[in-house]
Amino acid sequence: MQKGDVKALELKVQEDDLLKQFVGLLDYDTRADFTSQDKPSSAGQLRLGAHLLSRLSKLKLKPIQTKEGVIITRIPATNGYENKEKLCLLAHLDTAPDASSDGVKPSLVTAYKGEGIELDSGAIIDHNISPELANHLGEDIVVTDGTTLLGGDDKAGIAVLMHLAERLADDRIVHGPITIIFSVDEEIGRSTKYLDIETIDCDFAVTIDGCERGELDIATFNAEGAKIIFHGKVVHTAVAYGKMKNAIKMMTDFIDLMPHEESPETTKDEQGFYHVHDAMGNVEQAELMMILRDFEKEGLERRHAFVEQAVDKINEKYGQGSCEAIFVKQYENMETVLKESPAIVNYCRAAFDRANIKLTEMKVRGGTDGANLSCRGLPCPNIFAGPLNCHGIYECLPVPSLHASFEVTKALVELVALGQDGKSQKAE
Ligand SMILES: [Zn+2]
Numbered sequence: 001m002q003k004g005d006v007k008a009l010e011l012k013v014q015e016d017d018l019l020k021q022f023v024g025l026l027d028y029d030t031r032a033d034f035t036s037q038d039k040p041s042s043a044g045q046l047r048l049g050a051h052l053l054s055r056l057s058k059l060k061l062k063p064i065q066t067k068e069g070v071i072i073t074r075i076p077a078t079n080g081y082e083n084k085e086k087l088c089l090l091a092h093l094d095t096a097p098d099a100s101s102d103g104v105k106p107s108l109v110t111a112y113k114g115e116g117i118e119l120d121s122g123a124i125i126d127h128n129i130s131p132e133l134a135n136h137l138g139e140d141i142v143v144t145d146g147t148t149l150l151g152g153d154d155k156a157g158i159a160v161l162m163h164l165a166e167r168l169a170d171d172r173i174v175h176g177p178i179t180i181i182f183s184v185d186e187e188i189g190r191s192t193k194y195l196d197i198e199t200i201d202c203d204f205a206v207t208i209d210g211c212e213r214g215e216l217d218i219a220t221f222n223a224e225g226a227k228i229i230f231h232g233k234v235v236h237t238a239v240a241y242g243k244m245k246n247a248i249k250m251m252t253d254f255i256d257l258m259p260h261e262e263s264p265e266t267t268k269d270e271q272g273f274y275h276v277h278d279a280m281g282n283v284e285q286a287e288l289m290m291i292l293r294d295f296e297k298e299g300l301e302r303r304h305a306f307v308e309q310a311v312d313k314i315n316e317k318y319g320q321g322s323c324e325a326i327f328v329k330q331y332e333n334m335e336t337v338l339k340e341s342p343a344i345v346n347y348c349r350a351a352f353d354r355a356n357i358k359l360t361e362m363k364v365r366g367g368t369d370g371a372n373l374s375c376r377g378l379p380c381p382n383i384f385a386g387p388l389n390c391h392g393i394y395e396c397l398p399v400p401s402l403h404a405s406f407e408v409t410k411a412l413v414e415l416v417a418l419g420q421d422g423k424s425q426k427a428e
Contacts (some may be wrong), residue, residue, distance in 0.1 A: 001120045001411040004107030004143040012140065012399070014107055018406055019399055022159035023142075026151055029102040032094040032187040035180065040069040040184035041196070043095045044101075052162065059169040062156040068194040070224060075168045077175060078417070084176030085343070087416045088205035088378070090156030090166070092186035094392040096391040105148065109141045109396075117396070121146030125394045132212050134389050136398040143396045151428070152387025157208035158182060159278040160385060160406045164413070173410055176201075176417045183369065192372040194267060200378060204344035205368045208409060210384035212360075213401040216348055217382035219335035219363035220371040221272070221293040222300040225328045226307055228254060230281065230314070231321060247286035250314050250322060254288065255385040257310040270363060272299050275306070295333055295363060331367045334374035334381070340364060344420040348381055351412035351423030357404050383408055 001180050013020040028048035033041040040046060046069050056063040056073050064071040071093075078085060095101040109117050114137050116126035122145040127133055144150050169174045179202055183191040186209070208244045210217055230248030258274045260266065272294030279288050292307065294300040307325055314323035338345050352359040369381035386401030415421055 001116050002109050003118050004109050004120070004145075006105070006107045008110050009106055009142065016025070018159060018163045018402060021163050022152075022156060022397070022402060023106055024159055025155040026104040026106055029100075031101045032043070032097050032185050034097055034188040039067070039190060040094065041190070042094065044374030045069050045184045048093050049182065049184075052158070055162065055231075056165060059166060060164065066194065069184045070194050072316045073165065073180045075178040075180065077177045077240060078171045080214070081174065081176045081417050084281070084417050084419065085422070086091070086177045086179065086202040087413065088179040088181060088200055088202035088380075089161055090181045090183055090205060090207045090380075091161050091209060091365060092154045092183045092191055092369070093158065094185050094187050095149060095151045095155070096187045098391040099152050099393055104148045104151055105145040106142050107145070108208075109143055111138050112136055112398075115244070115259055117141070117143055119143060119393070123393055125389065129394050130289055130389050130396075136401075140399045141396050142399065143347070144393060144395055146393050147321060149390070149392055150387060150397060151394055152365065152385065152397040153211070153390035154186070154209045154385060154398055155386050156180040156385035156402055156405065159402065160208050160306075160409055163406055164409055168413070170180050172371035173413055174417050178413065184251070186369055191228065191413035192369050192376075197372070197373070197378050199212065199378050202378065204341070205370070205373055205378050206344065206409075206412065207368060207380060207382045208385050208405060209368065209385055209388060210362075210382050213384055213398070213404050214352070214358050214360045215362055215384035216345075216352065216359055217362050217364045217368060217370070218338055218345055219295060219334050220331065220367050221295060221332035221365065222297055222333045223367055224292045224304060225301060225330050226290050226292065227326045227328075228290065228307075228311065229326070230254070230286040230288075231325050232283050232285060234284045244281050244283070245318055245322065247281050248283065249287040250318055251281060251288050253317065254314055254323065257313060262423050270295050272296075273305065274303060276312070291330070295335075297333070297336070331371045332375040333341060334368070334371045335363075335381050337374040338381060344379050345381055346421055347412055347415050347422040348383060348408075350415050353409050355404065355407035357408055373424070
């Protein structure tokens with residue numbers, strides 16, 4: 001069993017600018033807070049944003065910070081490349097609410113041998129927790145002390161883009177017009193509300209927010225949320241016979257109608273599901289929160305109709321007006337948009353090739369910022385940033401994956417500037 005070494009990390013960052021960039025971001029506690037209505041939801045995101053703003057300004061760029069804390073930086077094209085397609089690159093400043101990001105103590109496991117990693121807290125990252133670790137034998141891996149998450153999601157993406165900005169600002173890399181965006185509160189689903197497609201004004205975009213090396217996300221679920229409300233009738237239990245209607249029982253009847261074999265815990269790969277995730281109530285009124293997910297549009301429509309039928313059945317049993325459903329569209333599968341406007345996915349595929357990174361195209365069993373942006377008119381797949389076991393204390397970052405993410409992003413910028421392998425040309 002190997003352990004992380006703080007000294008080894010200190011030595012390594014002296015010779016590795018990109019890693020240094022990453023480690024420097026870990027001092028900022030940017031945990032998103034869904035209980036807060038502030039924009040952004042935590043002050044640490046503003047502090048990290050301000051730090052990045054001043055560093056980008058030193059590169060003679062003119063970044064702005066919006067009132068919600070989003071950092072937007074335009075990097076003018078290399079001379080002669082002004083008319084090339086406009087590429088937007090995004091990463092997010094916040095870290096997941098699931099674990100603390102306060103006082104992150106990173107250390108380095110040198111040349112991972114394959115027997116698991118023991119963190120200072122005693123927690124162990126082994127191949128049960130993280131089967132992907134087997135892909136990283138012999139690699140240096142950044143870990144935490146086991147009391148916080150690492151924050152590679154998405155500070156690895158931020159580090160890649162900061163490292164890239166330095167090289168674009170002085171034209172070390174030939175490029176067309178580039179916009180770099182550091183968004184806020186991605187982890188609590190608010191980030192794209194603060195982004196305006198017209199203002200971004202780009203032909204396409206890529207988020208650098210995936211995990212394992214080689215990942216290119218080109219599809220997401222179609223997603224809808226539903227609130228089911230049950231109206232009961234309260235009568236004293238002594239005289240309830242034939243009169244009382246218990247909203248809690250309506251709710252359990254409703255849950256029983258949902259197909260158990262189509263839940264998150266019983267589905268995988270390309271199967272969709274129904275998921276009840278929150279319930280509250282008493283005899284008089286009960287509310288059930290659920291989400292519906294499906295890769296196919298028709299599949300989601302079918303699930304929507306199924307829930308409506310279940311509502312009807314409850315009303316038949318308990319009387320009209322006993323049950324109602326309120327649906328909210330959440331996001332759409334970006335695959336449809338990316339198939340209609342395939343240039344950016346083609347550029348990404350070519351970029352993996354150019355950077356010599358083995359490509360794994362994935363359908364995400366969830367949503368991404370890119371799903372929202374794509375459906376609003378800015379085609380936006382997602383590429384890996386490198387961290388594993390995100391959102392918890394087992395999070396770690398194989399250093400070669402961070403570099404590979406940078407190499408793919410750099411290759412993407414170059415290919416878009418050259419107009420090579422986007423296949424479909426810019427729409428006139
Ligand atoms: Zn993320």
